[in-house]
Structures are given as C-alpha cells and as structure tokens.
Amino acid sequence: MRRIVIVAFDQAQLLDIAGPVQVFASARDLAALRALPDPYEIVVVSPDGGATATSSGLPVVAEPLSALEGKPVDTLIAVGGLGSRQAQHDAVLVRWIAAEARRARRVCSVCTGAFLLGAAGLLDGRRVTTHWWAAAELQQHYAEAKVDPDPIFLRDGKVWTSAGVTAGIDLALALVEEDLGRGMALAVARHLVVFLKRPGGQSQFSAMLRSQVADEGRFAELHDWLAQNLSGDLRVEVLAARLGMSPRNFARLYRQRTGTTPARTVEQLRLEAARRALEEGSAPIAAIARAAGFGDEERMRRSFLRHLGVAPQHYRQRFSRGADRPPLPREDLPAPPI
Numbered sequence: 039m040r041r042i043v044i045v046a047f048d049q050a051q052l053l054d055i056a057g058p059v060q061v062f063a064s065a066r067d068l069a070a071l072r073a074l075p076d077p078y079e080i081v082v083v084s085p086d087g088g089a090t091a092t093s094s095g096l097p098v099v100a101e102p103l104s105a106l107e108g109k110p111v112d113t114l115i116a117v118g119g120l121g122s123r124q125a126q127h128d129a130v131l132v133r134w135i136a137a138e139a140r141r142a143r144r145v146c147s148v149c150t151g152a153f154l155l156g157a158a159g160l161l162d163g164r165r166v167t168t169h170w171w172a173a174a175e176l177q178q179h180y181a182e183a184k185v186d187p188d189p190i191f192l193r194d195g196k197v198w199t200s201a202g203v204t205a206g207i208d209l210a211l212a213l214v215e216e217d218l219g220r221g222m223a224l225a226v227a228r229h230l231v232v233f234l235k236r237p238g239g240q241s242q243f244s245a246m247l248r249s250q251v252a253d254e255g256r257f258a259e260l261h262d263w264l265a266q267n268l269s270g271d272l273r274v275e276v277l278a279a280r281l282g283m284s285p286r287n288f289a290r291l292y293r294q295r296t297g298t299t300p301a302r303t304v305e306q307l308r309l310e311a312a313r314r315a316l317e318e319g320s321a322p323i324a325a326i327a328r329a330a331g332f333g334d335e336e337r338m339r340r341s342f343l344r345h346l347g348v349a350p351q352h353y354r355q356r357f358s359r360g361a362d363r364p365p366l367p368r369e370d371l372p373a374p375p376i
Contacts, residue, residue: 039075040112040217043142044082045135045154046100047128049121052092054148054206055082058115061210064226065218077218081106085131093120103134113213114142117206118149118169126157126179136160144213146198148206155197156180164194169202188241207232256281257295264304268311268331272304308332309341316354323350 042062046055062078069077084090087102116135125131136158139145147155152168153176155161161183168176173187186192191200191209200209207230215223227233260281264272277300278288292300312330315321324335327350332338335350342350 039079040077041079041081041110042113043106043111043115043138044080045114045116045131045151046082046084046090046092046098047117047119047121047125047131048084048091049093049119049124050090050098050117051119051149051203052094052096052098053203054117054119054151055092055098057204057207058148058210060230061207061214061226064229065214065222068222068225068229069218085128103131106138111138111142113144113146114138115146115148115206115209116151116154118147118151118153118202122150122153126153132157142196144196144198146200146209146213148200148209149202150176152176152199153179155199156183160197161199164197165192166194166197166199167192167201168199171202190241257292261303264307265311268304268308269329270331272300272331274300304331305341306345308338309345312338312342312350313346313353313357316350317357323354326350 042058044055044059059080059082062080066076066078066080069075082098082100083103083106084098084100085103087100087105089097090100091097114135132154135154139155139158139160145155145160147166147168149169150172152161152166153172155166156176156179161180163182163184165184165186166176167173167186167189170187173185177183177185189201190205191198191212193212198209198213200206211223211227211232214226260277263280264277270276274285274289278285281288283291289300296303308330312326312332315326315330316323319326321329323338327333327335327338330338332341339349342348342353346353348356
C-alpha cells in the first residue's frame with residue numbers, strides 16, 4: 039500500500055486538498071470493487087493537526103506532523119492557497135517537508151504549494167510550474183528554479199509540480215496512471231466525470247485568455263476581432279490599419295504591451311482553433327486548416343510540430359472526444375457510489 043500524504047496548513051485552498059484526495063479515494067473504491075489490493079492510504083497532515091481552516095472557511099481535520107514519525111511516505115503532496123506564503127516561513131513545517139522528501143518516492147505540489155517545496159530547497163535546478171498568476175513571484179523567490187507558467191503539470195525527476203487548483207486533479211490522475219496503469223486512471227477519470235487526457239504539456243489557459251491577460255487595454259478589442267476572423271488576412275499591415283497605426287509603430291507597441299509579436303498571437307489563436315476542431319469534430323484536416331486560417335494542411339502541420347511536437351492527425355487520434363472512450367470493460371462495473 040502506498041501512503042499518500044497531503045500537507046495542509048492554515049488558509050490552504052480546499053480544492054487543492056479535496057481534489058487529489060478524491061482521485062486516490064476513487065482509485066481505492068474501484069480497486070475494492072475489482073477485489074484488488076487496496077492501493078493507497080491517504081493521510082492529510084498539518085503542523086498542529088486537528089481542525090485546519092481553509093481559505094473557503096470549511097475546515098479540514100488533519101493529523102499532526104508527528105503522527106507520521108517512523109512511517110514511510112510514498113508520495114508527499116504540498117497544497118497551495120492563501121496561506122502558502124506564510125507557511126513557507128514556518129521553519130518546523132519546511133524542515134519536516136525537506137526531511138520527508140529525502141525518503142519519499144515522489145514529492146509534489148499543487149498550485150502555490152510550490153512555495154513550500156521551494157523553501158525546502160526542492161526546486162533548485164528543476165523545471166517547475168505553479169498557478170500562472172504566481173509564477174513570476176515563485177521565480178523571484180526561488181531563483182534557482184526554472185519556472186514555466188504554462189503547463190498543467192510538470193515532472194522533473196521525483197518532483198512533480200502542478201498549476202492552479204483543479205490541476206491537482208490532473209496531477210493525481212497522472213500519479214494513479216503511473217502506479218496502477220492507464221486503465222485504472224481512465225476509470226477514475228470517468229467516475230469523477232473529468233478528462234484524463236489533459237497532459238502536462240497542455241496550456242493552463244487559452245491563447246485568447248493569455249492575450250487578454252497580457253493586455254487589457256488598447257488591443258483587447260483587436261484580440262476579440264482576431265478570434266472571429268482567423269481565416270482572413272491577418273498580416274501586420276491589416277491589423278495596423280484597423281487601429282489606424284503605421285505597421286512599424288503597431289508592431290513595436292504590440293510587443294511592448296503584450297510581450298510577443300502580432301504574428302505569434304495570430305498563430306497561437308489559429309493553432310488553438312485547429313486543436314479545438316480536431317478534438318470536437320470530424321471535419322477533414324484540410325478543411326480545418328483552411329477554417330483556422332493556415333491556408334493549407336502543410337502549414338498547419340508545421341505549426342503543430344513546432345509548438346506541440348505532434349502532427350494534426352496524431353493529435354486527433356490522441357485527443358479527440360472518442361480518444362478517451364474505449365469500450366467499457368466488465369471490471370469497470372459496477373461503479374462505486376458517489
């Protein structure tokens with residue numbers, strides 16, 4: 039049995055705790071229905087134990103850190119939340135995490151739980167992620183880490199880090215898949231009515247949202263227009279004319295305000311539209327390429343390979359709506375109670 043230890047603290051994010059706990063608990067339920075050995079013991083700990091307040095106001099009853107003395111820990115998961123910034127300065131908690139991490143098979147964080155791993159010296163030299171809103175702050179505090187604000191989750195050696203809040207479910211499903219196989223992870227995802235298929239390389243948020251976050255002012259209306267006209271002529275000259283600016287001034291100001299070029303934004307929006315079409319529909323790839331504004335299938339294929347490392351037809355095979363729905367095996371029935 040693998041002991042999964044969730045590390046909580048005052049003002050932790052409730053879903054950071056409950057999401058992973060439910061994934062592992064559902065794996066236990068499904069294993070019991072299949073007469074398989076119990077795969078997990080789930081323990082929630084906090085510095086003092088007892089009723090631990092979360093940022094939503096709903097307390098979680100936790101064991102004290104001392105309850106695990108002498109007990110092996112398979113997977114250690116530090117959660118995030120409003121209290122994570124204070125918790126990273128709790129010397130006793132940080133020392134405990136550092137000590138347990140040396141013995142644990144895996145060490146993980148959900149959302150801003152990465153700050154606790156950073157305080158314990160576990161992020162140095164590693165590629166890590168956290169909630170996109172806190173990524174710059176994490177990099178500033180822990181300069182030796184290589185913070186990537188984009189992925190849903192990342193694995194670097196024995197250290198796994200994940201993005202904000204619900205990404206803890208994605209992370210836990212990936213851990214279940216590593217432990218018990220894709221079939222069990224898929225059964226858990228199906229039971230929880232969530233997607234198993236969101237991989238660590240997927241973006242935390244859409245290209246459209248990214249552009250809105252980058253600039254909420256002058257270019258916001260332009261971004262809305264772009265999303266509705268992807269198959270049209272979106273050269274810099276056309277975009278500049280729409281805003282009544284010279285191409286040179288437009289390109290300079292756009293990069294200054296958004297941190298990227300107009301061409302890259304257009305490509306990302308087109309790539310996202312094509313991905314969505316491949317995931318949700320059955321239109322021919324050539325038709326999708328034209329509708330998304332790539333013009334032809336080869337240009338879209340090059341963009342997919344450059345940004346996603348996979349060709350459109352292989353992307354469809356992996357991520358289309360039917361990709362996660364093989365025939366339901368008999369051992370998946372009956373489902374555990376909700």
